[in-house]
Amino acid sequence: MIVSRYTTRCNLDKAIIYGQIANVLSSTVHQSGSFMKISPFARLAIATIALMTTAACASKSANLDTDVNDPYESMNRKIFEFNRTFDRQIFKPLSSAYQFVMPDPLEDGVSNAMRNLREPWVFINDILQLKFKRALTTLTRFTLNTTVGAAGLFKVSDGMGIPYHSEDLGQTLAVWGFKESPYFVIPFIGPSTNRDFVGFAGYFFLDPVTITLNNEGKQELSLTRAGVDALDARVQLHDALDQLYAEDDPYVVMRSLYFQNRRFEIYDGNPPTDEEEDFFDALEDEEGDY
Numbered sequence: 001m002i003v004s005r006y007t008t009r010c011n012l013d014k015a016i017i018y019g020q021i022a023n024v025l026s027s028t029v030h031q032s033g034s035f036m037k038i039s040p041f042a043r044l045a046i047a048t049i050a051l052m053t054t055a056a057c058a059s060k061s062a063n064l065d066t067d068v069n070d071p072y073e074s075m076n077r078k079i080f081e082f083n084r085t086f087d088r089q090i091f092k093p094l095s096s097a098y099q100f101v102m103p104d105p106l107e108d109g110v111s112n113a114m115r116n117l118r119e120p121w122v123f124i125n126d127i128l129q130l131k132f133k134r135a136l137t138t139l140t141r142f143t144l145n146t147t148v149g150a151a152g153l154f155k156v157s158d159g160m161g162i163p164y165h166s167e168d169l170g171q172t173l174a175v176w177g178f179k180e181s182p183y184f185v186i187p188f189i190g191p192s193t194n195r196d197f198v199g200f201a202g203y204f205f206l207d208p209v210t211i212t213l214n215n216e217g218k219q220e221l222s223l224t225r226a227g228v229d230a231l232d233a234r235v236q237l238h239d240a241l242d243q244l245y246a247e248d249d250p251y252v253v254m255r256s257l258y259f260q261n262r263r264f265e266i267y268d269g270n271p272p273t274d275e276e277e278d279f280f281d282a283l284e285d286e287e288g289d290y
Contacts (some may be wrong), residue, residue: 068255069182076185080251083190087234087241095234107232109153114229115164116145116152120208125167129175134268137162166265169206170199174266183255191258 070076099107119142126135141157141164149156158164173195174180181194192200204210213222244250263271 068259069180070255071182072184076183077251079185079187080254082187083185084245084250086188088245091230091234092238092241095231096238098231099235107235110228111232111236112145112149112155113152114225114232115155116142116149117209117225118166119145121203122165122167124206124208125169125172128169128172129167131167131268134165134167138165138167165268168199169202170196170262171266173199174262183259191254196262 102110119138123135123138123142126132126138141162144157144160144162145152145155148154155164178195183191183193186192186197189200209225210222213219213225244253247253
């Protein structure tokens with residue numbers, strides 16, 4: 001992944017403040033076995049949350065985003081515009097209606113429950129990445145919130161100082177050494193690479209919650225979960241997405257911050273500096289000479 005030194009440092013500054021929010025939103029790309037999931041808006045949220053607080057930094061990062069692997073940019077821009085139109089004309093009105101009819105305490109509880117239902121998938125990917133300490137944290141968080149937190153309606157773990165983190169199969173593949181492919185945008189889904197799309201497909205078929213519901217003949221609950229999670233996530237992004245769409249080139253801003261956010265997640269919030277990457281790349285080159 002090619003990210004300029006300036007944009008990397010800007011992203012790290014933003015991540016210090018909004019890392020937990022970004023992780024929660026990003027993880028919704030893997031939340032549902034239905035194409036109606038929130039992933040395009042969750043991906044956009046990563047960009048727009050950063051824009052809300054460090055607009056100057058994001059603007060400059062867009063200008064510096066010249067070396068990304070985006071050979072399908074012409075097609076990608078058209079799909080991005082399609083997704084944006086869909087969001088403005090259909091999804092935003094639906095999420096606004098959802099917000100209007102839902103009392104705030106109930107809305108917060110539903111949002112907490114949606115996050116809790118993602119925990120089994122986070123746990124699996126913690127294990128696959130051999131991050132056993134984080135896996136134990138995930139298991140503890142899920143157990144507390146499911147029991148004491150009334151099926152996840154209350155985030156009891158947050159009050160006990162147990163931080164939330166997200167993991168997905170795309171991150172796992174990156175840890176295993178799978179390289180990124182060219183960037184592309186998928187209708188209704190949003191930004192992706194081959195690696196992340198394989199991760200998305202893996203969740204589609206392997207999410208424990210979805211498998212359990214389907215095996216018990218409760219497919220309608222799985223679809224309901226997908227729809228509610230999508231609406232809940234979009235409600236949180238109204239102002240942020242409006243700001244993204246107002247940018248001179250929202251496509252470039254979204255693309256740049258998509259890559260930076262994925263990088264941040266893959267390295268669990270501690271991505272190496274450019275100097276560190278150059279050092280390890282040089283070592284790999286030397287090893288290849290022997």
